[in-house]
Amino acid sequence: MNKTATWMVVIVVVVLGLVLLNKSPEKETGPIKIGFMGPFTGDLANIGKNAQAAVQIAEEEINAGGGILGRTLEVVYEDDQCTGAPAANAVSKLINTDKVVAILGATCSGATLAAAPVAEAAGIPMLSYCSTAPAVSDAGDYIFRNVPSDNFQATFGANYLVGKGLKNVALVYIKNDWGLGLKDALKSALAAAGGTLVAEESYDPTSKDLRSQMTKVRDATPDAVYFVGYTDGTIAGLKQAKELGVTAPLFGADAWDDSKIWSSLGSVGEGAMYTLVGTNSSDEFKQKMQAKLGAPDLIYCSNYAYDGLKILAKSIERAGATDGEKVKDALYKTEYAGGVSSDEIKFDANGDPTDANYSIKLIKGGVATEMVE
Amino acid sequence: MGLLPQILANTLITASLYAIFTIGFNLLLGAVKFFNIAFGGAILAGGYGFFLLYKILNFPLAVAFAGGILLSSLFCLLSYHLIFAPLRARKSKNFVLLIASFGLLIVAQSLVAIFFSSSFQPLAKNLETLTYTLGGARFNIIQLVTFLVALTLSIITFATLKWSRFGKAVRAIKDDEEVAELSGINTKKIIGALFFVSGIFAGVGIILFGLDTGVDPSLGLTFILGIVAAVIVGGMGSITGGILGAVIIAFFQNLAIWQFSGDWRDVVVFSILIIVLIFRPQGLMGERAI
Numbered sequence: 001m002n003k004t005a006t007w008m009v010v011i012v013v014v015v016l017g018l019v020l021l022n023k024s025p026e027k028e029t030g031p032i033k034i035g036f037m038g039p040f041t042g043d044l045a046n047i048g049k050n051a052q053a054a055v056q057i058a059e060e061e062i063n064a065g066g067g068i069l070g071r072t073l074e075v076v077y078e079d080d081q082c083t084g085a086p087a088a089n090a091v092s093k094l095i096n097t098d099k100v101v102a103i104l105g106a107t108c109s110g111a112t113l114a115a116a117p118v119a120e121a122a123g124i125p126m127l128s129y130c131s132t133a134p135a136v137s138d139a140g141d142y143i144f145r146n147v148p149s150d151n152f153q154a155t156f157g158a159n160y161l162v163g164k165g166l167k168n169v170a171l172v173y174i175k176n177d178w179g180l181g182l183k184d185a186l187k188s189a190l191a192a193a194g195g196t197l198v199a200e201e202s203y204d205p206t207s208k209d210l211r212s213q214m215t216k217v218r219d220a221t222p223d224a225v226y227f228v229g230y231t232d233g234t235i236a237g238l239k240q241a242k243e244l245g246v247t248a249p250l251f252g253a254d255a256w257d258d259s260k261i262w263s264s265l266g267s268v269g270e271g272a273m274y275t276l277v278g279t280n281s282s283d284e285f286k287q288k289m290q291a292k293l294g295a296p297d298l299i300y301c302s303n304y305a306y307d308g309l310k311i312l313a314k315s316i317e318r319a320g321a322t323d324g325e326k327v328k329d330a331l332y333k334t335e336y337a338g339g340v341s342s343d344e345i346k347f348d349a350n351g352d353p354t355d356a357n358y359s360i361k362l363i364k365g366g367v368a369t370e371m372v373e
Numbered sequence: 374m375g376l377l378p379q380i381l382a383n384t385l386i387t388a389s390l391y392a393i394f395t396i397g398f399n400l401l402l403g404a405v406k407f408f409n410i411a412f413g414g415a416i417l418a419g420g421y422g423f424f425l426l427y428k429i430l431n432f433p434l435a436v437a438f439a440g441g442i443l444l445s446s447l448f449c450l451l452s453y454h455l456i457f458a459p460l461r462a463r464k465s466k467n468f469v470l471l472i473a474s475f476g477l478l479i480v481a482q483s484l485v486a487i488f489f490s491s492s493f494q495p496l497a498k499n500l501e502t503l504t505y506t507l508g509g510a511r512f513n514i515i516q517l518v519t520f521l522v523a524l525t526l527s528i529i530t531f532a533t534l535k536w537s538r539f540g541k542a543v544r545a546i547k548d549d550e551e552v553a554e555l556s557g558i559n560t561k562k563i564i565g566a567l568f569f570v571s572g573i574f575a576g577v578g579i580i581l582f583g584l585d586t587g588v589d590p591s592l593g594l595t596f597i598l599g600i601v602a603a604v605i606v607g608g609m610g611s612i613t614g615g616i617l618g619a620v621i622i623a624f625f626q627n628l629a630i631w632q633f634s635g636d637w638r639d640v641v642v643f644s645i646l647i648i649v650l651i652f653r654p655q656g657l658m659g660e661r662a663i
Contacts, residue, residue: 041486041490041491041492042491042492043492043493045490045491045492046492175635175636201634201635202634202635202636203635204635204636204638206591206595207635207638208493208586208587209387209586211383211386211627212380212383212627212630212631212635213630213635215376215379215380215383215631216376216630216631218379219375219376231492231493232492232493232587232589235493235495235500235587236493236586236587239500239586242501243502243504243511243512243513244379244511245504245506245511260492264495264500265500266499266500266501267499267501268500268501
């Protein structure tokens with residue numbers, strides 16, 4: 001036997017040993033860890049922190065009720081900055097270092113789409129509580145969400161506008177996964193509803209100067225402006241639109257459900273409207289959030305994040321194990337009712353909710369209020 | 374209503390802001406001959422100093438304005454005494470100074486994000502501002518003030534460089550620092566003063582911008598990219614060149630959005646930068662112009 005062969009044997013033995021050591025039986029007594037991903041810094045930090053508070057409430061309630069499979073639940077929180085690369089890092093850290101058994105996240109579609117392949121490859125179920133881009137439907141077998149796809153939102157929005165006689169619509173959208181997804185969905189929904197797109201303007205997620213875009217929108221004299229934006233761009237863009245003399249009604253999507261936008265804009269935001277997926281906020285839940293945050297602030301994603309953690313916990317309970325594949329199979333059989341998000345949550349074959357209902361919010365006196373028809 | 378008047382107004386608004394920044398940047402560049410990327414840090418110091426004084430501590434506007442500008446100037450002055458002066462005394466290469474200044478910008482950006490969070494903050498207390506219409510173009514009062522400030526500062530800087538003793542000393546250093554020192558000019562003192570003055574421009578620019586739009590920690594780097602492009606196009610170290618560069622960059626930014634779409638803005642701007650570097654590396658005005 002020559003030297004090379006001897007070394008080969010040694011290497012094989014060492015590698016096998018390492019692999020086997022790693023496979024040493026999982027501790028069945030420690031806490032069960034679930035990872036949470038959301039933006040704690042950047043554009044949507046307000047939404048991420050709000051959702052974190054809701055998840056903390058759900059975590060405390062689950063543990064007060066005896067935990068999962070007789071073990072305590074521990075949620076590990078990671079900042080994904082609402083961006084692809086940090087999200088991919090966050091999900092790797094959660095899976096490889098923290099050894100989470102499931103992931104609740106992310107907020108932003110871009111972050112979810114970047115993290116999904118990592119979770120899918122590792123066989124760790126992932127449930128997004130806020131990512132609405134249509135592309136999330138096809139992100140993988142282990143990828144779920146309890147918020148409905150933007151295809152529903154775009155159809156609802158387009159039908160509402162055309163139904164009000166606002167047929168000529170100008171579209172302004174943010175250039176990221178969410179904005180591009182909603183743009184495509186809105187274009188086809190608007191055409192189906194019988195409306196016309198009179199302008200289509202995009203802006204970079206980091207840009208706060210939308211003056212030239214808004215100038216073009218003004219020049220197209222639309223009946224309404226559909227503005228797909230995140231918090232920062234929306235604050236700057238709405239102000240600039242008003243100053244440039246855009247008088248058409250301004251209409252947005254669910255990301256406008258951030259109290260920071262309307263408190264910053266004050267009277268400038270008056271009269272703006274946006275579509276929002278329905279929630280089932282009980283007074284009890286609102287009070288719990290207020291107690292947690294010290295101020296009354298509840299963003300819709302937080303309702304879905306709260307229910308999301310409960311859905312994951314129940315699925316692990318029903319699976320009877322923390323094994324990723326079993327939890328995934330249990331998730332597909334979810335029938336969750338009585339939560340604070342929607343009446344009942346079931347998943348289709350894509351891991352999307354089977355049902356969606358929307359409402360329209362109107363900005364009045366610096367706060368978003370449910371519009372009564 | 375045609376689009377052209379508004380596009381020209383938008384150009385003028387962007388150009389005014391960049392003109393303020395490039396004057397500050399070029400004053401220093403002419404004398405020290407390295408790209409002080411930490412100018413972006415001074416922008417952040419001014420913007421967030423103002424934010425702290427005006428929106429958190431509720432000082433009057435004028436006090437906060439002065440405080441913000443003082444902070445960005447002190448940032449520049451301290452960076453000179455603690456970092457750049459020792460490196461220059463050691464005859465470090467300009468490349469080393471550039472890297473050090475880049476490091477300083479990243480430190481400033483991260484510190485701002487730690488203390489103020491990285492989310493966007495409008496500096497104005499009320500976003501509803503007075504707007505005017507002139508020849509089909511609409512602009513608000515802060516944009517008008519920015520234009521007037523840019524115009525005033527350009528004239529003052531030009532006159533100071535051209536006719537004052539201080540200006541002559543600065544131009545002598547720009548031509549040749551060693552010769553200037555041999556002829557009795559206290560070059561260290563003058564360069565220290567230039568750092569301080571360049572901070573004033575950073576502070577004025579960002580506060581006006583923040584009152585119109587808002588600030589976030591990534592702005593330091595964003596503005597530096599635009600400033601460097603304008604400075605290279607116009608002529609490195611030339612005050613008038615920088616202003617011309619600012620106008621050109623602003624015009625093509627707005628033209629790109631108007632004719633194509635928002636995505637094309639940086640493609641067009643940085644293509645111009647490359648074209649100028651190839652065909653007129655000294656910049657449109659040349660490096661020797663004031």
